[in-house]
């Protein structure tokens with residue numbers, strides 16, 4: 001395979017295993033660039049990347065911007081909620097304006113599923129990267145999770161990966177399920193019944209309503225962030241009860257394989273989905289996920305902008 | 309313009325489901341706006357315009373009992389003029405317009421204004437529905453007797469359900485005493501939970517908030533129980549699930565006065581069509597899984613569901629270019645209702661032409677008590693000619709309706725209307741609107 005089949009990166013559901021593999025392979029030398037004293041390669045010099053974040057997320061935006069800068073691209077960030085450039089403009093006008101201004105890539109985060117795909121349909125030249133759309137997908141997070149697991153475990157095939165928590169609202173869970181199953185890992189999901197949407201089995205995951213059996217013998221455990229508002233929405237009696245039933249503790253994690261890898265897309269609610277001491281525990285890859293995120297995004301940028 | 313005094317439609321396949329007629333070749337003679345005779349080799353009166361209908365189906369003008377014309381209040385979406393012209397393009401000669409305008413038709417003044425406006429600007433007959441409750445708030449009954457006197461042919465809070473069962477009970481009793489049917493939009497708002505599509509595999513994959521089939525089904529069950537309690541008629545709008553249809557079948561077997569309609573889009577599309585996020589697939593009730601689509605087709609074929617209605621819900625282009633959560637629900641449906649039904653149900657062999665046409669003519673006319681939907685001598689000369697072989701690709705950008713929100717864009721459909729006659733006057737001929 002020479003490159004990615006699609007012009008845009010919208011989700012892992014649409015990607016073939018060879019394409020995912022290509023991104024992961026490309027990310028390895030990128031991680032090397034980040035370890036240099038001068039983190040700069042001229043690969044994307046002259047390219048312009050715009051981050052268009054309708055929903056604020058400093059972590060993801062900075063990760064993309066650093067990835068672009070390390071490769072020599074110029075970046076502009078737009079927060080439509082505050083920017084007069086696009087305030088009140090409809091989606092189509094906004095991206096077509098950005099294209100007319102010369103943007104080579106728009107990295108978009110939106111609270112509604114499907115927006116990156118809609119934008120891609122209205123553009124003729126500019127490339128769209130989905131940085132998280134509603135409950136749909138967060139493909140670069142999914143890719144960095146795959147990359148982290150493969151770096152730590154040396155493989156993906158045959159691994160037992162448990163994803164714990166609010167699957168219903170998690171775009172990360174969806175990207176992880178698609179990516180992991182395509183790459184040959186087995187995925188288990190566990191959470192309160194009110195936070196498990198229908199159809200997860202059809203997506204390829206095994207569904208558990210209790211934490212313990214999902215953890216048993218797992219190679220990797222991914223905890224998801226639980227939002228406070230789930231209680232107000234009537235989906236949970238209380239965060240306390242959630243923590244008591246599904247919160248990860250060292251004792252519970254002992255059910256997994258001895259060399260279990262613990263991951264979390266961040267930011268962590270300490271004491272809710274994870275016991276505070278687990279965040280920095282030896283089994284935790286949470287900080288390395290952040291570092292790997294930049295490398296994987298460099299790979300994505302390179303493959304979508306630099307390859308041709 | 310001068311109405312044509314007499315018209316002879318010659319040599320077509322005349323299908324009149326009201327009388328059970330399906331004959332070819334046969335002629336239809338129209339005199340002074342009424343059907344004069346139907347038979348073989350009718351002589352043309354002097355000065356009559358003769359229409360060659362060979363190879364065409366000659367049917368009663370279609371009756372679409374569920375249309376949103378948007379005027380007054382939302383003229384950027386549709387007007388009575390544009391909506392009825394679009395209907396005429398779709399072979400529809402009579403339509404019921406829903407009262408969720410601004411102001412809503414919850415008072416006789418607004419309803420009479422709509423009726424008058426339709427007489428002035430309408431290209432098809434418009435039969436307005438009035439609101440069930442004041443302001444469509446589901447609390448106090450609207451002045452139904454006054455609305456009926458002003459021309460309301462039915463009552464509905466469509467778009468909103470009547471959430472309180474006690475209010476619905478009184479509405480059925482009161483409307484029933486006026487000889488009017490209540491049309492229920494079956495949706496439990498709490499269960500629907502702000503969903504934007506059907507809750508199932510596809511809502512999970514697409515990451516959109518789902519509304520479960522149960523949101524419709526618990527209300528269908530409620531309306532059937534209230535029909536039993538009151539003994540009054542209830543018509544269930546846009547049925548979308550197999551369980552809803554099963555409950556209606558049971559109710560009808562029991563002899564309860566329950567009727568139901570289904571839309572062309574619920575007969576033709578499943579929730580898989582939402583993949584790709586075409587905002588034209590956002591509709592309420594939502595597109596359902598394929599097994600529901602099959603169940604609805606069977607319910608229609610078996611007579612459990614009597615009516616096909618478009619639920620024409622046009623929106624401005626700008627409104628459909630928002631993100632999926634923001635986009636309003638609805639499909640612009642009058643221009644594609646007939647060819648979708650012809651292609652998906654008739655051409656596929658599931659439904660005979662006479663049955664399909666019954667669901668769009670005499671069945672809704674009888675439920676509403678309208679003097680249309682038949683070719684019997686003496687009836688109003690509302691006639692639609694259909695070319696069952698005509699194949700065309702749907703181009704929503706060429707819709708007559710101001711609403712271009714169609715999920716059928718790019719579909720190759722056959723069985724298009726080629727002439728629409730309202731009261732003996734030709735309003736559409738050869739896919740062109742006249743005047």
Ligand SMILES: [Zn+2]
Pocket residue numbers: 466467493545546592593
């Ligand atoms: Zn409705």
Ligand SMILES: [Zn+2]
Pocket residue numbers: 374376406466467619621
């Ligand atoms: Zn409606």
